[in-house]
Every structure is written in structure tokens, then in C-alpha cells.
Amino acid sequence: MSVLIKPIITEKMTADSELYNRYGFVVDPKANKLQIKDAVEAAYGVSVKKVRTMNYGPSRKTRFTKTGVQHGKSNAFKKAIVDVEEGEVIDFYSNL
Numbered sequence: 001m002s003v004l005i006k007p008i009i010t011e012k013m014t015a016d017s018e019l020y021n022r023y024g025f026v027v028d029p030k031a032n033k034l035q036i037k038d039a040v041e042a043a044y045g046v047s048v049k050k051v052r053t054m055n056y057g058p059s060r061k062t063r064f065t066k067t068g069v070q071h072g073k074s075n076a077f078k079k080a081i082v083d084v085e086e087g088e089v090i091d092f093y094s095n096l
């Protein structure tokens with residue numbers, strides 16, 4: 001089971017990483033905080049101070065078309081915000 005799916009690289013997360021040493025990841029919905037901490041430490045070689053998680057449910061939409069009512073939803077996902085110790089950084093762009 002791969003715990004880390006992808007890093008979150010947005011303007012808001014980049015500002016958090018520069019100011020507070022916080023990094024965001026989309027993680028496996030079944031992973032707990034200890035598994036996320038171990039996966040980040042193993043993948044990036046940093047020591048993790050704190051992990052916070054958020055579960056996002058699917059957004060559901062209904063569309064009325066000439067063929068009838070169409071129902072749809074987006075995928076649910078889990079997001080983790082990882083606080084790294086002072087002086088350590090994660091470089092997402094090093095292996096491009």
C-alpha cells in the first residue's frame with residue numbers, strides 16, 4: 001500500500017512551506033497519522049514534528065438534460081498537512 005499519493009503544490013501550500021515548514025500531501029484514505037509520518041520520513045529524509053489530516057467527501061452534482069436527469073460525483077480523498085522540524089526542507093522540484 002502506497003501511503004503518499006501526490007504532494008499538493010499550490011500557492012497557499014507553497015506559502016505555508018516557506019513560512020511555517022508545512023507541506024501538504026494527498027494520501028491514502030485508509031492511512032493513519034503514524035503511517036503518514038513514517039512514509040514522509042522514509043521518502044524525503046526529514047523528521048516530522050506533527051501530522052494533521054482532513055477527509056474530503058465527494059461533491060455531488062445533478063444535471064437536467066434532454067435524455068433525463070444525470071447524477072454524478074467527484075472522488076473523495078484524504079489530505080495530510082505535515083509539519084517538519086526547523087531547518088529541514090522538502091524539495092519537490094529536485095528530480096524533474
